[in-house]
Amino acid sequence: MTLPHIDLLYSVSGLAVGFLVGLTGVGGGSLMTPILVLLFNVHPATAVGTDLLYAAATKSAGTLVHGLKGSVDWRVTLRLAAGSVPAATITLILLHRFGMDTPRAGHLIQSVLGAALLITAVALIFRPQLAAFASRHRHAPGEARTLFFTVLTGAVLGVLVSMTSVGAGAIGVTVLLLLYPALPTVRIVGSDVAHAVPLTLLAATLTLVGVRLVLA
Template identity: 30%
Template sequence: MILAIVVAFFVGAISAIFGVGGGFILVPVLNSALGIPMNIAVGSVVSYVLGPATTALLYRNVQWTSWRLPLILSGGLSVGVFLGGSTLNFFTHSETVSIDAETLVLRVYLGLLSALGMFSLWESERATRFRPIPRGWLNRILLPPVIRIRDWNNRTLSVPMFVWFGVSVGFLSGLLGISGGLLIVPGLLYLFAVDAQKTVVTSMVVVWLVSFQSTILHAWSGNVDIKLVAALLAGGTIGARVGSSIGRRLGSQQLRRNFGILAICTAIFVAIRLSISASR
């Protein structure tokens, strides 16, 4: 458990520096470096994330009006979390499939982190050239029913597109043990062109909803190790304080570029772990 505290400290610091959840680093490291079974790593990490997510929500004093977009997403998120968690349990306990849960999760992590890392590097490079990426890619697809959101500059929103976005985020969260903020922030910014400030608040609410739902699902399935969660909370809390002071000194473009490098490095670590497993 001491190793888990040390890992959580460094991951907590990294999370605070970049303003993202640390699940995308914690799950591969706990599984690959500390030998914790994949289903336990996923379930324990989402339970750990629920603590900081609750604290952040209370500290920010989020108003009820800020729950509108998350509540529209909540139906899709719930379905996605259930499907993701059920998929993990199926591959964990099934003897009829040729791929186990560990390999499945690591492969999905490899693809997701590679895509996010390359996108962050591309986006930061365009920003330095004053050529920002066009936003609102999915706003052009207005599948009925369509609603108009007053707090969103009275723009229209396709409910099916938004719900399916929630299903996708929830599925990956339930399967991988991530909080959802890693996907929600770029998704709202670039797919739906939501204002940056509203994106941050919406992401905080969504992270809490996803963490709460995932914790219940994985606890019900027996995937949560309470001692491991306590160790992660102890190390992550201290690390977050250290990382916050470092993050204030970095510019936004530098943060995006460094996050892209971090995601690519994590993807390389996962790829090495997969290649070692394949060679056995």
């Protein structure tokens, strides 16, 4: 029985990304997808699908831990999923319909990836200030308004994550801090992690199936 060949550079990249994510808690998609595209010359759609599948596995473990600790607000998770799941499905159907393997689609994914990385960087840099602002203004907006903007946030994340695998953590948590100022940070993080599981699993499945059909 022969073992499959393993490129050590992939393993080293995974180790480095895992180490940084372990230190910071965010950035898996922000780091791994660009590495796959720029360093390993992987097609953008394949890189996104691969990273999404990996994220689905890791987020599942994180959800289990947060769930056992009671640090998941399932109401917030369901509201996010109500927007993200349909948005991700529509986005990937459109990408497959217009040709995911075309240079135009590759350039589009790379452009959206660049924008998502910039937004993620801004969200991470200014998160302490936003968290402080939210703690000073602990009166959440009206229930209907909160529901609307939570679903809208989920829809935006669905588009970004399905196209780039970036944004579910840094951007989602930052927006939730503003929408739910009375909710403890640990529950916001746990709710965002739990929401990422169905989103990344769905997006990974649709992306990789689409790529396989295209390359077949």
